[in-house]
Amino acid sequence: MKDIFGKALIDYQNGNYTEDIITSTSISDEDELPLPYLFRSFSEMPKLEQQALKKCQGTILDVGCGAGSHSLYLQKKGFAVKAIDVSEGAITVTKQRGVKQAEVLNVLNETKTFDTILLLMNGTGIFQELTQVSKYLTHLKSLLKPNGQILIDSSDIKYMYLDDDGGYWQDMNASYYGELDYFLSYKGEKEVPMKWLYLDFDTLKLACETVGLKCELIGEGEHYDYLAQLEL
Numbered sequence: 001m002k003d004i005f006g007k008a009l010i011d012y013q014n015g016n017y018t019e020d021i022i023t024s025t026s027i028s029d030e031d032e033l034p035l036p037y038l039f040r041s042f043s044e045m046p047k048l049e050q051q052a053l054k055k056c057q058g059t060i061l062d063v064g065c066g067a068g069s070h071s072l073y074l075q076k077k078g079f080a081v082k083a084i085d086v087s088e089g090a091i092t093v094t095k096q097r098g099v100k101q102a103e104v105l106n107v108l109n110e111t112k113t114f115d116t117i118l119l120l121m122n123g124t125g126i127f128q129e130l131t132q133v134s135k136y137l138t139h140l141k142s143l144l145k146p147n148g149q150i151l152i153d154s155s156d157i158k159y160m161y162l163d164d165d166g167g168y169w170q171d172m173n174a175s176y177y178g179e180l181d182y183f184l185s186y187k188g189e190k191e192v193p194m195k196w197l198y199l200d201f202d203t204l205k206l207a208c209e210t211v212g213l214k215c216e217l218i219g220e221g222e223h224y225d226y227l228a229q230l231e232l
């Protein structure tokens, strides 16, 4: 990983915002990811994220914190929050913004336990592919205190495969339709391609059941997106 994402966050944080991150996927063309969005305040967050933040309780782990916007809000509310990310740039920025506990760490290497674990902005993306979902869920489960919860959002992206006649063009023999290759570039520099997973709610629920987690749909957005609460 070249940490292009982290470089973009550092530029924005240092007042050097001149352009946005460009993303594309194996099934979609180039799109801009506006840097200010990653520094959003509570009022600028989507309703599902606001709902997740309102549900937080006890000690909190913010997985894949990015620029730390959710952690910052929760810390200001008086919660003890730990923010982790694999991106060094993201953690530098999260610390600069005032989050006290922020660490460069892959969630699979986290060992402490928490009352609430947050995975937001398509939290299932971190699982990368369907075959890895049980591994991540089993590990996340091990990080829960008794009565703890995992709050995670994602989208059912089946709509992206609809053609003009209302039929689906995906190859049903291919891998799960939410598994995408994700490409990111910033200021002309390309990141190493990544895998990014969108999980529909039913598939997430089934995966949760196989590892002994209860999974409840607690919110639905306007565009096939949802918020789920996972408990022991």
Ligand SMILES: C[S@@+](CC[C@H](N)C(=O)[O-])C[C@H]1O[C@@H](n2cnc3c(N)ncnc32)[C@H](O)[C@@H]1O
Pocket: 005, 037, 038, 063, 064, 065, 066, 067, 068, 069, 084, 085, 086, 087, 090, 105, 106, 107, 108, 120, 121, 122, 126
């Ligand atoms: C889409 S961004 C979301 C950032 C932030 N949660 C937000 O809502 O603005 C996903 C973040 O997850 C981080 N990430 C990906 N895999 C991870 C892993 N295994 N452990 C920790 N962080 C990870 C990425 O570096 C990136 O910052």
